[in-house]
Amino acid sequence: MDLRGNILKVLFLASEVAGLIKTGGLADVAKSLPAQLKANGHDVRIVMPCYSVIKGSFDNKIIGTGTLNPGSSLQMDYAIRQTFTSDGVEVWMLDYRRYYERTSIYGDNNQAYWDNGERFAFLASAALDAAKVLNFSPDIVHCNDWHTAIAPMILRIKYGGDKFFDKTRSVLTIHNGAFQGAFDRNQIRYVPEIFHVYNDMIVNGSYINFLKCGVFYADKINTVSPGYASELTTYLGGHGMAQNYQARAADLCGIVNGCDYGDWDPKVDPHITVRYDVNTMEEKILGKYLLQRKIGLQMGDIPLYGMVARLTDQKGVGILIPILDKFLCHNVQLIIEGTGDPNFERQMTEIAKRHPGKMVFKGVYDNELAHQIEAGADFFLMPSIFEPCGLNQIYSLAYGTLPIVRGVGGLKDTVIDYDSDNKNGTGFIFEEPSPEELLSCLRRTLIFYYEDQNEMQRIKRNAMNMRFSWEDSCKKYEALYADAAQKPKWW
Numbered sequence: 352m353d354l355r356g357n358i359l360k361v362l363f364l365a366s367e368v369a370g371l372i373k374t375g376g377l378a379d380v381a382k383s384l385p386a387q388l389k390a391n392g393h394d395v396r397i398v399m400p401c402y403s404v405i406k407g408s409f410d411n412k413i414i415g416t417g418t419l420n421p422g423s424s425l426q427m428d429y430a431i432r433q434t435f436t437s438d439g440v441e442v443w444m445l446d447y448r449r450y451y452e453r454t455s456i457y458g459d460n461n462q463a464y465w466d467n468g469e470r471f472a473f474l475a476s477a478a479l480d481a482a483k484v485l486n487f488s489p490d491i492v493h494c495n496d497w498h499t500a501i502a503p504m505i506l507r508i509k510y511g512g513d514k515f516f517d518k519t520r521s522v523l524t525i526h527n528g529a530f531q532g533a534f535d536r537n538q539i540r541y542v543p544e545i546f547h548v549y550n551d552m553i554v555n556g557s558y559i560n561f562l563k564c565g566v567f568y569a570d571k572i573n574t575v576s577p578g579y580a581s582e583l584t585t586y587l588g589g590h591g592m593a594q595n596y597q598a599r600a601a602d603l604c605g606i607v608n609g610c611d612y613g614d615w616d617p618k619v620d621p622h623i624t625v626r627y628d629v630n631t632m633e634e635k636i637l638g639k640y641l642l643q644r645k646i647g648l649q650m651g652d653i654p655l656y657g658m659v660a661r662l663t664d665q666k667g668v669g670i671l672i673p674i675l676d677k678f679l680c681h682n683v684q685l686i687i688e689g690t691g692d693p694n695f696e697r698q699m700t701e702i703a704k705r706h707p708g709k710m711v712f713k714g715v716y717d718n719e720l721a722h723q724i725e726a727g728a729d730f731f732l733m734p735s736i737f738e739p740c741g742l743n744q745i746y747s748l749a750y751g752t753l754p755i756v757r758g759v760g761g762l763k764d765t766v767i768d769y770d771s772d773n774k775n776g777t778g779f780i781f782e783e784p785s786p787e788e789l790l791s792c793l794r795r796t797l798i799f800y801y802e803d804q805n806e807m808q809r810i811k812r813n814a815m816n817m818r819f820s821w822e823d824s825c826k827k828y829e830a831l832y833a834d835a836a837q838k839p840k841w842w
């Protein structure tokens with residue numbers, strides 16, 4: 352039930368959902384937000400592709416079949432498979448083998464699948480079709496990122512006169528504005544609505560920008576922090592779409608992600624051996640020793656820096672690599688876990704080789720190790736160039752591992768810089784996206800570590816006392832849904 356006592360039917364569209372399949376933070380949100388909506392009494396369905404990797408691994412059954420473009424030469428028959436998240440939220444996985452029976456979800460060998468435009472246009476279009484097949488008339492269609500961003504356009508153009516969707520309004524959440532999904536629309540002929548969009552969404556004659564389309568047609572738009580929402584309206588932070596965001600400024604807001612404390616709480620975390628909370632923080636040091644031993648670093652009282660991230664430009668890897676040799680001259684240890692750009696992976700491997708006993712690089716995707724780094728490190732590095740919200744700095748706060756972040760997007764909305772606010776500080780912030788500024792910030796933290804351990808414990812307690820609950824974030828989504836519901840059908 353929302354603040355106004357309404358129970359809403361929510362169709363939640365996402366390309367990945369944690370627990371079923373995850374490559375990044377979108378999956379965390381697509382698991383946790385629907386769970387909280389359900390806990391608040393709403394009637395929620397998640398719709399996602401039935402990737403072959405999950406089809407065989409989770410109990411599921413076919414609960415319906417549908418056809419896009421029945422009777423035409425582009426007819427596509429698909430099945431709706433039902434499964435549930437660990438929180439009991441019903442998931443509809445759209446089974447269309449030609450698109451989803453692949454080894455990965457977006458691409459292989461760091462190369463996106465050539466037909467991703469088709470694959471995700473299908474998801475957006477078939478999700479709405481599936482709602483009709485299963486007679487689930489949603490109040491809100493909640494889209495996430497470019498993968499599902501054309502659904503609001505299909506709602507308007509295809510279903511504008513359809514009584515079934517009469518009360519349906521749409522919300523688009525942007526988790527990453529840099530990925531926009533631009534595809535040749537001649538490749539996506541089975542979504543004919545794509546040929547009726549305004550020219551503004553078309554690039555080079557025939558390319559349609561999915562995210563632009565969502566920003567134009569969605570009733571309400573949000574991103575995952577107020578900071579990033581305002582950056583999107585600027586030419587520096589808008590990823591080339593500043594004007595589009597400016598045009599929708601009245602309908603654009605930022606809602607900081609919650610943290611799933613069921614998964615990320617050092618008091619109960621099953622992935623760590625030594626558990627602790629804010630009152631037993633002295634135990635955290637044992638987790639550090641275990642991590643040092645596990646990754647082959649000397650056990651002891653040496654400042655340990657951790658980082659877990661997709662290795663991309665976004666995450667600031669490009670400003671970190673040039674300063675690592677200098678930073679590692681100090682008496683420090685560093686563990687970096689990440690996969691992504693092969694060039695970054697190669698450079699990280701080489702730097703780690705040059706600094707044995709000081710730096711370890713794990714080019715893997717390993718959830719357990721990620722938890723152990725969050726728990727065992729003293730500091731957590733997140734020098735992002737842009738960051739819509741960021742989850743890892745929020746997890747770090749929960750584990751009393753002080754985040755070192757750039758003052759951008761959701762990072763500056765969630766971390767309080769110790770040097771600007773001694774009393775309430777929870778971490779360290781630097782501003783300029785340059786290697787030099789990052790290095791001087793790292794040196795700042797090093798002095799802090801060696802100068803006053805009592806003060807460090809106090810700041811760790813500040814960090815652990817921060818709370819980013821899904822209860823709070825969900826209330827804001829409910830208010831957003833209520834605002835979307837107020838929108839006239841044709842505004």
Ligand SMILES: Nc1ncnc2c1ncn2[C@@H]1O[C@H](COP(=O)(O)OP(=O)(O)O[C@H]2O[C@H](CO)[C@@H](O)[C@H](O)[C@H]2O)[C@@H](O)[C@H]1O
Pocket residue numbers: 374375376377379380526527575608659660661688689690715716717718721738739740741742743744761
């Ligand atoms: N090698 C590895 N091993 C194990 N786990 C790994 C890993 N690499 C990444 N992860 C995990 O993936 C998630 C990453 O989440 P983030 O929010 O930090 O970034 P991401 O850029 O994917 O998300 C986008 O969407 C989210 C959600 O809205 C926004 O917070 C964010 O700013 C935006 O860029 C975390 O749960 C992290 O632990």
